[in-house]
Amino acid sequence: MQKKRKLTDYAVVLNEKDNVATALLDMPKGEYAFSSPDVTVVITVAEDIRAGFKMALSHIRPGDRIYKYGYPIGEASVEIHPGDCVHIHNMASSSLRSGA
Secondary structure (H helix, E strand, O other): OOOOEEHHHOEEOOOOOOOEEEEOOOEOOEEEEEEOOOOEEEEEEOOOEOOOOEEEOOOEOOOOEEEEOOEEEEEEOOOEOOOOEEOOOOEEEOOOOOOO
16 A cells, blocks of 8 residues: 655645645656645646646636636636646636736
């Protein structure tokens, strides 16, 4: 049985609005624990995620905005599950700058 890795050892989340984390290191598939002041969540990464890519922290529906560093960077083009790699295959980039 593989132990849970600590998400913050592999990725960065800089804003409470963020629904993606950015991988700082290659993230092997498996379980990652992500803690906030209120709760600890375990996210299962189904496939390896390369450094520099984004990983969904929560369920993102088609048309939902994707937030990185507190800013909207695009919209989901398909359903994205926690632990999925978020990239051009499942999101459309945009120049959205409003936090609305």
